[in-house]
Amino acid sequence: MRHQHEIEVAVQRVVRSGHYILGDEVGAFEAEFADYLGVRHVIALASGTDAIEVMLRAHDIGPGDKVVVPCFAPSAVAAGIHRSGAALLLADVEADMFTICPEALESVLSTSEGHGVKAVLAVHLYGQPVAWERLQKIAADHGVLLLEDCAQSHGALWRDRPTGTLGRAAAFSFYPTKNLAALGDAGAVATNDDELAGRLRLIRQYGWRERYLSDQEGVNSRMDEMQAAVLRVKLPALDENVSHRRQIATHYVVRLGSCHALRMPVTRMHCEHAFHQFVVRSSRREALLQHLHSRKIPAAVHYPAALHQQAAFRCDHAFPVSEKLAAEVLSLPLHPWLKAEAISTVCEALEEFDHG
Numbered sequence: 001m002r003h004q005h006e007i008e009v010a011v012q013r014v015v016r017s018g019h020y021i022l023g024d025e026v027g028a029f030e031a032e033f034a035d036y037l038g039v040r041h042v043i044a045l046a047s048g049t050d051a052i053e054v055m056l057r058a059h060d061i062g063p064g065d066k067v068v069v070p071c072f073a074p075s076a077v078a079a080g081i082h083r084s085g086a087a088l089l090l091a092d093v094e095a096d097m098f099t100i101c102p103e104a105l106e107s108v109l110s111t112s113e114g115h116g117v118k119a120v121l122a123v124h125l126y127g128q129p130v131a132w133e134r135l136q137k138i139a140a141d142h143g144v145l146l147l148e149d150c151a152q153s154h155g156a157l158w159r160d161r162p163t164g165t166l167g168r169a170a171a172f173s174f175y176p177t178k179n180l181a182a183l184g185d186a187g188a189v190a191t192n193d194d195e196l197a198g199r200l201r202l203i204r205q206y207g208w209r210e211r212y213l214s215d216q217e218g219v220n221s222r223m224d225e226m227q228a229a230v231l232r233v234k235l236p237a238l239d240e241n242v243s244h245r246r247q248i249a250t251h252y253v254v255r256l257g258s259c260h261a262l263r264m265p266v267t268r269m270h271c272e273h274a275f276h277q278f279v280v281r282s283s284r285r286e287a288l289l290q291h292l293h294s295r296k297i298p299a300a301v302h303y304p305a306a307l308h309q310q311a312a313f314r315c316d317h318a319f320p321v322s323e324k325l326a327a328e329v330l331s332l333p334l335h336p337w338l339k340a341e342a343i344s345t346v347c348e349a350l351e352e353f354d355h356g
C-alpha cells in the first residue's frame with residue numbers, strides 16, 4: 001500500500017486519542033481539503049451517497065420535488081437522490097464527453113415533466129468536467145439549482161477552477177477506489193456558503209444544534225476519525241497522482257489513436273480531466289473485453305446499463321446516447337502507479353485485437 005507507514009502512524013494516533021467520530025482529524029481534514037479546493041467550507045460525511053442526500057436536504061429538497069440527473073451514471077447517484085425523498089428525472093448525455101447533455105437538459109426542463117424540478121445534479125463522470133457554463137445558463141433560465149457530483153473528479157479543473165467549486169455545493173466520495181481514497185466509506189460536501197455549511201453540519205448529526213437538542217430533522221452521516229486521518233495522509237499527493245493519471249491517459253491516446261476498433265476519450269476544451277477512469281468505446285465491446293481478460297488484463301465496464309435500463313429506475317423514455325454508451329464503454333487499467341511495462345501489455349493486446 002502507498003504511504004503505508006504514514007497511514008499506520010495516523011491510525012495509531014487515532015486509536016490512542018480515544019476519540020473516533022467527528023474529532024480533531026475530521027476538523028483538520030475539512031480545513032485541509034477546503035484549502036486544497038479553495039472553498040470556505042468542507043463538511044465531512046460518511047459516504048458520497050450521503051453527501052448527495054445531505055446536500056439536497058440542506059436545500060430543502062425532498063418529497064414532492066424532482067432532481068435531474070444524467071441517465072448514464074452509477075446508480076449510487078440515484079440512491080442519494082432517492083434517500084432525500086425527491087424523485088429522479090433523467091436526461092441523456094453527450095456521447096463524446098459522457099456527461100449530461102445541455103440540450104437534453106433544456107428539453108427536460110421545458111416539458112411539463114420538468115415542473116417541480118428543484119435541482120440538477122451534474123456528474124463529472126470519469127473525471128471529465130461537465131459543460132458547466134451552458135448548464136449554468138439553462139439552470140438559471142429555469143430557476144433551478146445546479147449542483148455538482150465530484151465523486152469521480154478530485155483533481156479535475158474546469159477553466160482553471162477545481163470541480164467542486166463551480167456551484168453552490170458539491171458532493172464528494174472518498175470510497176477506496178476514488179482519486180482521493182479513504183480505507184472505507186467517506187464523503188463530503190464543499191461549499192462557499194456559510195449558512196448552507198451550518199445547515200449541512202446540523203443535518204449530518206441528527207439536526208443537533210447542541211448535544212441531544214435537534215433544531216431540525218437530520219441523519220447520522222459522520223465521517224470517522226480513522227478515515228479523516230488516512231485522507232490527510234493522502235491529500236498532499238492528490239495532484240501528483242492525478243498528473244500521473246493524465247500522463248498515462250495521454251500515452252494510451254497517442255499509442256492507440258489509430259486502432260480502428262477503439263474510440264478514444266476526449267477532454268473538454270479548457271478543462272483538465274482527472275481520469276478517474278480511462279474509458280474507450282468499441283462496437284465490439286464484449287469480444288474486446290474477453291480478449292483482454294484472456295490476457296489477464298483487468299479491463300472493466302463502467303457502466304453496463306444506463307439508469308433507465310435498470311429495474312429500479314425503469315421509465316418509458318428512450319435515452320439513445322446513454323444506451324449506446326452502456327453497450328460500448330470499456331475502462332482500461334489506469335492508476336497512478338501503473339508501470340510502463342503494464343501499459344505496453346495493454347496496448348499490445350489492443351493492437352492485436354485491432355489487427356485480428
Ligand SMILES: Cc1ncc(COP(=O)(O)O)c(C=O)c1O
Pocket residue numbers: 047048049050074076077123149151152173174175185186187
Ligand atoms: C458519480 C458518483 N456519485 C456518487 C457516488 C457515491 O459515493 P459512495 O460510494 O461513497 O456512496 C459514487 C460512488 O460510487 C459515484 O461514482
